[in-house]
Amino acid sequence: MPRLPRLPLTAVLPPPPSAGVVGDPGVCVPGGEFQRVSAERGVVLGGPAAILLQVAHPLVAEGVAVHSDYTSGPAHRLLGTLQAALTIAFGDTEQAHAIARHVGAQHARVRGTTRTDAPGTPAGTPYRANDPDLALWVHATLVWTARRVAERYVGLVLTPEQRERHWQESKPFARLFAVPERALPGSVAEFDAYVERTVAGLVVTDAARRVAGDVLTQRTTPPLPGVAALARSITADLLPLRLAVDYGIAPTRGRRTAAGLLRTGLRAARPVLPQRLAEWPHAEVSRRRVRASPSRTSAGPGGTAG
Structure with missing residues (x-):
């Protein structure tokens, strides 16, 4: 068994981006339902479940198995994904587009054909990470698990109308990764039906199980006893x-x-936690940037708030 790299505990607290362009709302609705859910630190509990949903799609699993570095550094890869998602949700417009371009460039290299048969996916089936259908499924797993964790673990109560807004406000995120408007479910009901249909066709291959084993292994230093077992319990739930x-x-x-x-x-605990502990700092940076008036700062066009 290879010795896998460990992650310092401080790395699980990704720093927020710089303030960005004063007054720039970014790509997501400021203060909307998508940001409200994404701001909760507790939503990170759904990260492993989202990854396992993604790689239960045989084409995603093959791309990860051949091109990804989950085995060499799964915890680092998860935190990189988290930082990218937070930047898109709360950064200014250019910050969001820049991280999307970076991820898109990485995805452009992920292509090939499957090496083994899987139900519904014979060996030799072509795949590419920037395929709109695969990009939609990856986006859907992030939205679905975040909402599920927010309601189930954080205790946010989302009305049907708030669930609808949460889905609609997530769409700019998907568009940044070349998911066309025609591919996006029109309503949250259609989105939930899409997830249900896709889950029914998912297959847990050996490649997916290897990813799961890597993701659900304790990687921190110093080690935290019981974390891996708890992660498995949450993911199973x-x-x-x-x-x-x-x-x-x-x-x-x-x-x-x-x-x-x-x-x-x-x-x-959530109702009594200070906001700075309950939320990612990215959310407060976003609020301050949007509230700021360009005329009250010395920053010129394209400048940043001090």
């Missing part, structure tokens, strides 16, 4: 049952108990 079983993390009584205790504790 969030995933559709069939997929959790196929990944070998069925929601056993012990896992259900652990996830339930964490849900209870987090939901009780």
Whole structure:
């Protein structure tokens, strides 16, 4: 078993971007439902579940297996994804576009053909990471898991109207990764139906199981006893049952108990937590940038707030 790199605990707190252009709202609706959900630190609990949903698509799994560095540094890769998502959600327009261009350039190199057969996907099937259908599925996993964690663990109560706005306000994020408007479900009901249909066709391949094993392994230094087991419990709780079983993390009584205790504790703590602890600092940087008036700063066009 190769010795895998470890991650300092400080790295799980990604720094916010610079303030950006004064008054620039960015690509996502300022203060909207998408930002409200994305601002919650607790949403990061859904990261492993989102990854496992993604790689249960055989074409995504093949791309990750051949081109990704999850095995050499899975925790680092997860945090890179988190930082990119936070920058797009809360950065100014250029910051969001810049990180999307960076990720898009990486994705442009991810292409090939599948090496083995999987149900519905014979060996030799071509794939490319910037395929609009695959990009839509990756986006959908992030939106779906974030909403599920926010409601289930953080305790946010989203009305049907807020769920609708959350989905609609996520669409600029998807468009940055070349998902065409015609491919995006028109309503949250259509989005949920799309996720349900796609999940029904997902297949947990050996490649997907290897990714899951890497993602759900404790990587911090100093090590935190019990973190890997808790991550498996949370992920089993969030995933559709069939997929959790196929990944070998069925929601056993012990896992259900652990996830339930964490849900209870987090939901009780959230109302009394200071905003600076409950939210990513990116959200406050965004609020200050949007509230600021360009006429009150010395920054010229394209400048930044001090």
